[in-house]
Amino acid sequence: MLELDQINSWPFKEAELILKKIGNKVPAKGYVLFETGYGPSGFPHIGTFGEVVRNNMVQKAFARISGIPTKLICVSDDMDGLRKIPDTIPNKEHYKQYLDLPLTKVPDPFGECNSYGEYMNSRLRNFLDSFNFKYEFVSATEYYKSGKFNEYLIKVLEKYDDIMDLMLPTLGQDRQKTYSPFLPICPKTGRVLQVQVVEKDLASRKITYLDEDKKAITVSVLDGNCKLQWKPDFAMRWAALDVDYEMYGKDIQANAYLYDKICRILGKSPPQQMSYELFLDENGQKISKSKGNGVTIEEWLKYGSQESLALFMYQSPKKAKKLYYDIIPKIFDEYLQHLENYNNELDECKRLSNPIFYIHGNTPPKVNLGKISFTLLLNLVNACNTDSKEVAWGYIDNSNPSLTKNDRKYIDSMLGFAINYYQDFVKPKKQYKIPNQEEIKLLQHLLEVLDIIEDDAEKIQNAIYKIGKDNGLDLKHWFSSLYEILLGTKEGPRIGTFVKFYGIKETKQLILDKIKL
Structure with missing residues (x-):
């Protein structure tokens, strides 16, 4: 039997909190639901991935101590209006005409998908799929338009005044005059409107607002004719989907009490939650999808393995960390050391305190690299001044004649990363x-x-x-x-x-x- 107090890992602590919240029994829906959200206003970055992989780590811990089925959903807020034009897209000036349109109505600037939102969603999904995550992708646009949120949109309309009483004190005077939990989608332009609602009709499930010409327009709140402001939307999603666990960045934490209260107003208990610190670039600035600063997912994977990236996400999630290229070799070598420790450890509690369990589960790679580290390979490539694996392998084989086929395959992948890193970062600065x-x-x-x-x-x-x-x-x-x-x-x-x-x-x-x- 596991001695849980001997397991020193934050995912296990989170798993224990979830188990306590659900009363140590299987929820009525038959599983525990983990949710992660994604705003597809810009390219998915490592922070976006981090939220998914950390949820997955807590899932592993929860399954280990409870045996209760789990499910992870990744929800894209792709019905949000385009508020500003990201610096990372081509023909930026052309896209000013699409401001305030839902992201799934903005043309794809790269010409690959039906919309900007779909393109950004595909970028995230392709990457998550490459990690073999078991998750369900949820498009907010699809859920709104298909009526899957209708039941709880009606509840928002029913509890309209209660939600307004909660939200208005948090807003400035000017914003209070036009604020409504509902954002109508303009029937003429298709834009997401932030306008004053002057009338609501629960029987017909419609609201009336004043357009820019002060003309009264009546629309249904159902089937994608309206969406919710992001704070009520966050809480509505918890209630509608019956979410048990949500993880979010520190920038959202200040509003957690609003989500909790709105969720309860809608008749549901809010999920167990965890906030994490944000990543910073090498200048100490917050990483932003629209700015495109920091290291992208693809860039990390040019110089380091998926597992090294996962380890970076595991480490101290509640501390702000700089995310830049110089840390990749260090993290890679830390991963290799953790892997060696895990494979040599027999004590189950110590294994479950090792990040390798949360990266690989019970099936980590079995390799014996001896003294070979990523830094050692990097310096070998440096000494040889080469981009040739064959040249480097001559030295590796000479000092390690007994490597197995599996070890060689693993080292060869490391060598590819080392050569890329050397060519791009070491060689130009030598x-x-x-x-x-x-x-x-x-x-x-x-x-x-x-x-x-x-x-x-x-x-x-x-x-x-x-x-x-x-x-x-x-x-x-x-x-x-x-x-x-x-x-x-x-x-x-x-x-x-x-x-x-x-x-x-x-x-x-x-x-x-x-x-x-």
Whole structure:
């Protein structure tokens, strides 16, 4: 039996809260529903993916402790009006004419789908599918127009005054004059309108508003003729879909009490919730879909594995983290270390405290990489100054002759990422340090040591350490100087491991080339 208090992972803590909220029994619908929302106003970014993968991590934990079936839905708010033109689309000026149209009515600027909203939805779905997530994609446009939300749109109309009493104190004076939970879709222009509602008729399920010419227009609130303001919409969705768990960014957290109260006004208990911190770019600015700053999903996957990206999402979700290219090698190596620890661990509670369980479930990859890390491969490619896997494999095979077919396949994928990263980020910034006379003497001493030392990473590391210590050097500066002189970078893997991996003969030649400069 699991000792839950011994499991140190945030997904398990969240799973326990869900189990407590549903009273340790299967909901009437037969499963626990996890929901994640997506605003397709701009390209899906890593933050968008993070919300889905984190929900999936809590799902894994919940299934492990409860055995209750679960379901994950990803809801796209694609009926929202286009409020501003993203910087990331072509022919930006042309799209000003489509402002305030529902995203599923705005033409696709890339000419691939029926609408802008559909294109952005397809980008997200394709990526989620590549991760083999089990989820159901929900289009708000489809649910509104098909009548799937009608029952709860009627309830919003019934509780109109209660919702207004809740919302109006949160708004400025000017906004109060025109605010309504319902946003009519203009019958003439198709635009999403933020207008004053002057009359509501529960019997006919219609509202009347004043258009820009002060003419009274009456429309049904059902079947996609209206949509809800985003705060009431958020809560209506909880009630209509009977959501049990929702995760959202810190920017939404301030409104959580409104969602809760509206959900209760509509006759349902709000779901268990978790807020997470937002990602920042390298300048400390919030990552934005419309700005296109930060690292995109596709860019991360050019330089790092899916699993490394998932690990980044797992780590400290309630702390703001910078998301930029320099962190990818570090996260990749942390993933490899967690994987090794998981595969070597027998204690179930410790395994369930390891992020690998939330990334892979019970079936993580079985590989034995020894001392091979992503950083080591990156420095190998750097030393070889190559974009050829074949050249790099010559060194890998020389120092690791007993690799299995499965290990080789895994390393080969890592090598592809390392080459991409080297070509785009390391090579353009390489600045070799020209050794001074003192450093040349130290390198000559190192050459003498390498002539007689055993081909053992630890002994090589200790010998290099001893050279620095015997000469009264600051050891951190000594190792940094070696990287700058030999590789043109300020840091790298454990240098004894690198020399063993790259080869003593090859390292000696590398040193000789630098001394002769």
